[in-house]
Amino acid sequence: MKYLKFFLSFLLTAAIFYGLNTKFGSIPPIGKFLNPYTGIWQNEKEAKIDGTLSLEGLSKEVTVHYDENLIPHVFAQNDLDLYRVQGYLTARHRLWQMEFQTHGAAGRISEIFGDVALDYDRHQRRRGNIYGAERALKQMQEDKVLSSALDSYAAGVNAFINELDVANLPVEYKLLDYQPEVWTPLKTALLLMYMTRDLAGGDNDLEYTNALRIFGKERFDLLFPDFFETVDPVIPMETDWSFITTPITPVPQGEMPLDTITETLPNPPRGIGSNNWAVSGKRTYSGNAILANDPHLKLNLPSLWYVMQLSTPEYNSFGATLPGALGVISGFNKHISWGETNATRDVMDWYKIEFRDSTMKEYRFDGIWEKSSFRVEEIKIRGQSTFIDSVTYTRHGPIVFDPNFRKKSGYSGYAMKWMGHEGGNSQSTFIKLNKSKNYSEYKEALKDHIAPAQNFAFASVDGDIALWIQGKFPNKWKGQGKFLMDGSNPEHEWQGFIPQEFNAHTLNPERGFVSSANQHPVDPSYPYFVFNDFYEAYRNRIINNFFNSKETFDIQDFKNLQNNNYNLKAHELLPFIFETMDSSSLSTDELAIYNNLKEWDYYNDFSKIEPTIWASWWEELFELTWDEFNKEGIALTKPTSYQTIHLLKTKGDDIFMDILKTPEKEVAKDLFVISFQNAVSSLADWKEKNGEYSWQNYKGTYVGHLLQGLPAFSHFNLPIGGDGSSVNAATENTGGSWRMIVEMTSPPTAYGIYPGGQSGNPGSKYYDNFVDPWVKGKYHKLLFLQSKDEKAGIMTTQTLIP
Amino acid sequence: MSQKTINFTATFILALILSIFLPWWSVMTAAIITALFVELKGFAVFYIPFLAIFLLWVLYAFMLSNANDFTLAKKIAVLLPLGGNPYTLILVTGFIGGLAAGIAGIFGKECKLLFRSR
Known part of the structure; x- marks a missing residue:
């Protein structure tokens, strides 16, 4: 017992x-x-x-x-x-x-x-x-x-x-x-x-290839033009390119493979983007240049950014650092300030590879069988034995999908050519920027930066403003890399790179400001091949229009602009709809909502319901317009919002407007009514489930802990306005992840805020103390100490000794 | 002092000391060692070490958390999920520690009975 x-x-x-x-x-x-x-x-x-x-x-x-x-x-x-x-x-x-x-x-x-x-x-x-x-x-x-x-x-x-x-x-x-x-x-x-x-890990080449095969060249160009009808590019339109002496690569002979592609890599989340601008001292209240930057990245806790002042006797820099990388990434020192936006360019291409047999050891290139190499990836798995993956590499790059991974049949594959594989020393650019004293040192610092290509805005105490679009870009022939290419054809390879000094840039432009917001880098007069690979088309125009709207600007103007909720996209479509749509078939309830929207001032403020009605309506209208793209098992990407609105307004009777599943032949006007009715009904459902559909509730902006938004460590339903195409680009989980404004006084005067806190410990009061002021559009004045003996504003001091 | 008071005090103090060197199961070790030397009878075999460790963990958790306005406890009480109430989390903490110690106490007592009968 x-x-x-x-x-x-x-x-x-x-x-x-x-x-x-x-x-x-x-x-x-x-x-x-x-x-x-x-x-x-x-x-x-x-x-x-x-x-x-x-x-x-x-x-x-x-x-x-x-x-x-x-x-x-x-x-x-x-x-x-x-x-x-x-x-x-x-x-x-x-x-x-x-x-x-x-x-x-x-x-x-x-x-x-x-x-x-x-x-x-x-x-x-x-x-x-x-x-x-x-x-x-x-x-x-x-x-x-x-x-x-x-x-x-x-x-x-x-x-x-x-x-x-x-x-x-x-x-x-x-x-x-x-x-x-x-x-x-x-x-x-x-x-x-x-x-x-x-920032540079997405592309649409394979989706475009499917679209080209399905719709034909003429229709494809209508849907995905190289340039929008109106562009307001990063580098001002009047720029003279005559200094460029290296010509564009000529278009080679040969066919492009028009495959049916079912599986593609997921693109980075939409909503990622950024704004920056710098205004010359000639146009500011104080005569000092002023620079602003707000990268719109994932809103995470702990934040992607960690703010520091870093100084030695030689230099003194301040700004947002990336935990894991050296130096300040977006910031200023005693002499200059700089900030980045993503310069989306097509630096990822795909090549069709014909292997000799299922061993994938050899593939056809330039008439011979060339050897591939294999990279073994050992993936340790908690609680299980290690998983061994083998990836085939060709001269173009890795075969991402093969019979081992996702690909259902056949051993021919697609190799991914990507600037991210080129190596490079982008870290050096940031360290040099931290130390730069003037425009020429900034220009020198940028040379090492390869990927992800960025629009580097610049302002100096000397009074210069500049913007370089910096990255390493292949000098592509017209059309190269927009679609799947032939991996056996040497002429389809990247033939060279745009010499760094011919990257598009502007120094002290006539208009007195530089700006970028992920739009077209240049207009069609730039000698090298650039095409519209989902460039943003609204924020840039709001920003540029603002700087063209009056003569001089102060810090408050900058703050207001970074927090501006104006919705140009809605404003470009809704008045046209109100003019052309036949509202007689709407029910009383629908008409009430319709009339409500007519009163909207086109600002996506968080307490309003009109932005919600618009968002829901736009989503329905967009889906209905592009129902032709919903094809089972074929990877396709739908056209940009800009082009969609352009076509709705100018080609309202195009065959694309027809809804495939109905026997009637719809035109744009019909889509407006049907999508509106669908939106009203889906909003009613939403309201039943979730309550009032104020823009705040409907959008549900949150700052999520890195562990998939673990609720205990995250902040939800933030009262912040804006959407992806307003300057205050706060979407559900992306937005102004670091807002900075620097006036180039000597030393500079700077303001900054980000939705997070300096501590990564959820048990610290500094874990999330910036979230509230960030939501309200407030800034902290950044304490730029000029020597270690300055005491004002210091909370504690720690001495580190050898 | 009664055996219960002695066992309670010994478990509490031993756990306090062992916690400095050992992982969380220091409380189980404390309860086993105490049970070997300070014998209890009936249900007390379980509930005296339970109460000692419950108290130790509740007190220490409260001290740490109170000094920091329960900032983290409120969040962990969402995670676990305990309705976001830090006090519930403190009680659960005490209960977990107590449970481990109480069961270890029973084991200690059974060990002692086994050795003694040899």
Whole structure:
């Protein structure tokens, strides 16, 4: 009996130990997790931000002042100490995020979540993310100065990791029950790859190929023209290109393969985009140039951005950094300010590859069988054995889909040619920008930047404003890379690159301002091939119209513009609809809503219902117009909003307007009525389920924790207006992820805010303290300290000693 | 002092000390060791170590969280999900620790009975 009781009590004890020590699905190991000595209760505190700490490897003492927003102001004696401390402090406040994002880029999420993430990881690997990051790292390491800076940064991160014990691990590690690993320079390359994938990792070549085959060339050009009818490009229209001496690549002979393509890579989420502008001192209230930047990226917690001041005796820079990368990315120093927007260009192309046989060891190129290579990707999976994936590489790039992955039949495949695989040393550009003193140094700094191509706006204390569209761009023949190409034809390869000095740019333009908002980079007079690959068509015109609307501008004008909710897209279509649509068939209820919308001032303010009615109506109208594109098993992309509105207004009786499933022959006017009635009915359903459809409720903007918007650590239903095509481009989960305004006084006066907080710890009051002021359109004046002895505005000081 | 008071105090203090060196199961270890030396009878075998650790974990969790305005506890109480109430989370914490200790206490007692009969 006593043996039985002993045995039972032993079993019970073992069971409770196992039960509380083990992670079950998404439930953390609850004993570990709740233990007040080492569990989450230990995260109920702020990071230590005062006193004296020893940081191994420093050559001299480094002073770090924290201001009331927990922004660190770092005063180091040399570059290597500076980057070591940048790594150390960033890790102190953002370690989990740094590692998680780079794990994401490297396709290593299965290590944390198990096989649910395997498909995601394989995608990341097969598109060559690690391959590209390794090539970039190799180039960065050839630059000896940069290489030691990368090592210092990594050592700083690792110094923090080594300080950690079980109790003070960031809370996400406890939740997911794993440990941080050593930081390496490769992770910096992976972080930059993460940005490249987000900003230059999309294209529509394969979808266009399907559309071309289905609709024919003439119809295709109507739907997807190289240029919109009106363009207001990044580089002003009157720019003289006569300095360009390298000609465009001539169009070769040969056929394009017109395949039926069923599977394509997912594009980065829509809504990603950005604004920047700089106004010359001639047109500002003070005579100083003023620059603004607001990158519209995913609204995440912890934020993608971490704000720092980084200084040595040689330079003093301030602004938004990317945890994992060195230096300031969007910011200013004593002499200049800079900010980026995405310069969407087609730097991803696809080649049809004919393999000799199912081993995929050889493929046809230029009349011979050329050898392919294989890259083995080992994907560790939590709780399971490692998954081995093999990816075939051709001279053009990796075969993303093959019979091993997603492709159902046949071994011929499509190779992905991507600028992200070219390597490059974009990190160097940012370090040089941090140190630049004037236009010529800025111009020099940009040369290293390869991908993702950016519109770099610039303003200086000297009074210059400029904008370079910088990236490495293939010099394509007209039409090259818009569609699937023939991988066996050498003339279909990229034949060369646009010489860097011929990248489109503008310095001190006549109009007194520069701006960009992901629109067309140039007008058709630019000598190289550029086509409309989903350029934004509204924000840029709102911005440029504003700067053409009056003579001088002040800081408040800048703030108002960044927070401007005007909806030009709706304003370009609705008046036309109101004029042409026959509303006689509408019911009383429908008519009430219709009349309501007629009163709208075209501002997407959060409390209004008109933006919701418009959004719902537009969605229905767009879907109805392009019902021809809903073809089972064929990858297609629908035309841009701009072109859709253009066609609705100018070609209302085109055959595309017809709704295929009805026997009647519809024209645009009919679509307006039908889509409106559909919208009213879907809004009624929405209201029944969710309550009032104010724009705030309907849009539901949220700032989501990196773990798929884990509700406990996220902010939902934010009262913020705007939509993707207004300057305040707050969509459901993207928006002005960092808003900055810099006036080029000497030293510069700057304002900034982002929807997050400096601490990555959900247990810190600095985790999300910027969210509310950001939503309200407020800014913090940035405390730009000129020396480490300045005391005003400092909350605490921490001294780091060797 | 009664055996119950001694067991309670010993479990509490031992757990307090072991927690510095050991992971969360320090509370189970404390309950087993105490049970080997301070014998209890009947249901007290379970509930005395339960109460000792319940109290220890509740007090310490409260101290840590209270000093930080329950910032994280409120969020974890959404995650688990406990309606966002930090006090519920504190009680659950105490209960988990207590449960582990109570069961370990039973095991300790059975160990002792087994050894003694040899």
